[in-house]
Amino acid sequence: MPDIERKFKCSSVPYPPIISCIALLISMRAITWIGFIIWLVIRLxxxxxYGRKHSIVQNESKD
Structure with a gap:
């Protein structure tokens, strides 16, 4: 509903969330970053x- 009257507007979005995220990332300890990177690599x-074994496109070419 693009024509509805908005009663609340936040004029500074997206700057406060971006600044808050950067501040949180900077304040993290090194062990947290190391754990995050290890977890990220394992998950990737x-x-x-999983994607390679379950790919529809790849499995179609094998038949």
Whole structure:
């Protein structure tokens, strides 16, 4: 409903959320970053292995 009257407007969006996220990321300890990167790499490996085995496009070419 693009024509409805808006009673509340936030004029500074998206700057406060971006600044807040950057501040939180900067304040994290190194061990947190290391854990995040390890977890990210493990999850990406699982994601790509699963995607390769279950790909519809790849499985169609094998038949």
């Amino acid at each position: 490996i699982i994601y790509f292995i």
